[in-house]
Amino acid sequence: MATTTLQSSCNHGFIKTSCFDCNLKTLCLPIAMDVRDIEKLDKIIQRTRPIQAGEHLYRSGDHFKSLYAVRSGSIKTYLIDDEGVEQVTAFYLPGEVLGFDGIANSIHSCNVVALETSSVCEMPFERLEELTLVIPGLQHHFFQLMGKQIETDHQMMLTLSKKNAEGRIATLLLGLSRRYGRRNLSRTALRLPMSRMDIGNFLGLTIETVSRTFSRLHKDAVISVDGREIVIKDPEKLEHICHDHA
Amino acid sequence: MATTTLQSSCNHGFIKTSCFDCNLKTLCLPIAMDVRDIEKLDKIIQRTRPIQAGEHLYRSGDHFKSLYAVRSGSIKTYLIDDEGVEQVTAFYLPGEVLGFDGIANSIHSCNVVALETSSVCEMPFERLEELTLVIPGLQHHFFQLMGKQIETDHQMMLTLSKKNAEGRIATLLLGLSRRYGRRNLSRTALRLPMSRMDIGNFLGLTIETVSRTFSRLHKDAVISVDGREIVIKDPEKLEHICHDHA
DNA sequence: CGCCCCATTGAGACGGCTCAACTTGCGTGG
DNA sequence: CCACGCAAGTTGAGCCGTCTCAATGGGGCG
Numbered sequence: 001m002a003t004t005t006l007q008s009s010c011n012h013g014f015i016k017t018s019c020f021d022c023n024l025k026t027l028c029l030p031i032a033m034d035v036r037d038i039e040k041l042d043k044i045i046q047r048t049r050p051i052q053a054g055e056h057l058y059r060s061g062d063h064f065k066s067l068y069a070v071r072s073g074s075i076k077t078y079l080i081d082d083e084g085v086e087q088v089t090a091f092y093l094p095g096e097v098l099g100f101d102g103i104a105n106s107i108h109s110c111n112v113v114a115l116e117t118s119s120v121c122e123m124p125f126e127r128l129e130e131l132t133l134v135i136p137g138l139q140h141h142f143f144q145l146m147g148k149q150i151e152t153d154h155q156m157m158l159t160l161s162k163k164n165a166e167g168r169i170a171t172l173l174l175g176l177s178r179r180y181g182r183r184n185l186s187r188t189a190l191r192l193p194m195s196r197m198d199i200g201n202f203l204g205l206t207i208e209t210v211s212r213t214f215s216r217l218h219k220d221a222v223i224s225v226d227g228r229e230i231v232i233k234d235p236e237k238l239e240h241i242c243h244d245h246a
Numbered sequence: 247m248a249t250t251t252l253q254s255s256c257n258h259g260f261i262k263t264s265c266f267d268c269n270l271k272t273l274c275l276p277i278a279m280d281v282r283d284i285e286k287l288d289k290i291i292q293r294t295r296p297i298q299a300g301e302h303l304y305r306s307g308d309h310f311k312s313l314y315a316v317r318s319g320s321i322k323t324y325l326i327d328d329e330g331v332e333q334v335t336a337f338y339l340p341g342e343v344l345g346f347d348g349i350a351n352s353i354h355s356c357n358v359v360a361l362e363t364s365s366v367c368e369m370p371f372e373r374l375e376e377l378t379l380v381i382p383g384l385q386h387h388f389f390q391l392m393g394k395q396i397e398t399d400h401q402m403m404l405t406l407s408k409k410n411a412e413g414r415i416a417t418l419l420l421g422l423s424r425r426y427g428r429r430n431l432s433r434t435a436l437r438l439p440m441s442r443m444d445i446g447n448f449l450g451l452t453i454e455t456v457s458r459t460f461s462r463l464h465k466d467a468v469i470s471v472d473g474r475e476i477v478i479k480d481p482e483k484l485e486h487i488c489h490d491h492a
Numbered sequence: 493c494g495c496c497c498c499a500t501t502g503a504g505a506c507g508g509c510t511c512a513a514c515t516t517g518c519g520t521g522g
Numbered sequence: 523c524c525a526c527g528c529a530a531g532t533t534g535a536g537c538c539g540t541c542t543c544a545a546t547g548g549g550g551c552g
């Protein structure tokens with residue numbers, strides 16, 4: 001590869017300076033791209049300093065400038081309505097792309113905050129829109145990313161609208177399991193990056209109900225729970241609970 | 247304009263053969279476009295025969311081919327999960343664009359059905375992707391449309407997760423009112439295009455609760471209800487109910 | 493050690509669901 | 523023309539899952 005200098009401010013061993021070297025590229029760039037094209041893309045991507053837990057990447061009302069790919073750590077997005085009610089809208093893990101909430105009005109509608117020390121790749125959107133005209137498939141790729149987000153949101157609407165507390169928790173756990181698996185991490189033993197409060201807010205439940213549901217699933221030997229450490233002991237039963245309507 | 251022959255199979259007086267003549271273009275094409283560019287776009291758009299109530303435009307699993315702009319009538323989209331549970335994910339009114347659920351995997355994930363006799367403009371997506379490279383702003387426009395969909399879905403997640411029955415109904419009514427207003431129709435007197443069942447399914451409520459909630463709002467003189475005919479009598483109070491958390 | 497935050501667990505209240513009866517409107521056929 | 527069936531909507535009574543309120547436990551950190 002052409003680019004050589006190693007990123008200085010990175011504290012995670014696997015972070016590389018180029019998309020080409022990044023082991024997450026199969027997740028956030030799953031398209032066949034010419035080496036020359038990757039270089040073009042690489043040039044516009046800014047690898048910023050790590051974000052600390054609780055630090056915001058951007059807030060509702062901020063001017064929309066960029067999309068972001070999570071490189072390490074984990075991130076949540078949330079809305080705040082007129083009355084101050086908050087709604088966690090998504091959790092983002094390494095290899096996932098966020099920031100689409102700003103495209104429609106050039107103003108972000110979401111708030112984005114790190115759940116732990118995290119790092120992101122910033123992709124200035126105007127530059128990206130120029131590149132999509134030059135790099136074959138890149139436009140389609142971003143349409144796909146947004147389409148995927150829409151499908152995920154629709155699944156979430158189904159979860160919130162039709163499932164009970166157990167089904168919601170099971171759905172969340174299986175989703176996280178699958179996403180961890182895509183990164184070749186354990187699908188059965190996972191550490192939740194978010195608090196019970198975040199889980200409850202996301203799933204439309206109180207923290208008490210979240211806690212009780214974890215306890216019940218533990219008692220029923222479907223999972224084991226130790227704080228944020230979860231082990232999925234019976235994936236099939238969890239799947240069944242997840243699909244259990246009402 | 248260049249195009250001249252009048253569409254034969256149209257039974258709605260205001261339907262025109264060209265985007266240029268269409269009075270909905272400020273909704274589905276709110277960008278400054280050269281007359282020549284509109285012609286290019288116009289050439290790829292297919293104006294199909296009307297869809298009857300209950301007829302599907304496409305179904306989950308169908309190959310993704312096109313986006314659709316609603317020209318007249320109204321349309322609902324819904325998911326069916328593994329267990330056969332259905333979730334209405336959106337209602338689409340004239341001037342609104344749907345079909346993004348197929349982009350990610352080239353396979354549609356939603357089912358789309360007409361709530362009444364409706365007509366749509368079909369926009370073959372591959373052609374569209376070619377045109378975006380030629381017509382300035384068109385790519386950004388479709389990014390915006392998808393971004394808007396994502397924001398709408400996030401608001402829906404908040405509604406499903408945080409609002410009680412009254413709040414959900416109020417949110418739906420105000421949303422419809424606003425969208426009718428954009429088409430210069432009455433914001434206060436509206437005819438619901440969907441059944442109580444559809445409303446309940448969409449909002450995560452049973453039809454009984456929907457019915458009771460309408461009755462209560464009627465009794466409290468916030469709205470008047472006569473079957474599907476709704477009159478919003480106290481918009482401010484409705485707004486207040488809508489923002490009433492829990 | 494003591495404080496604070498997060499999580500867990502229990503008891504009671506309440507909103508929406510379930511089940512059921514009834515009404516209304518509409519199309520069909522006797 | 524009315525009788526009938528059917529689908530959609532309304533209303534009531536009782537139940538159940540989740541929320542609310544409250545007390546307790548435990549881990550990190552000054």
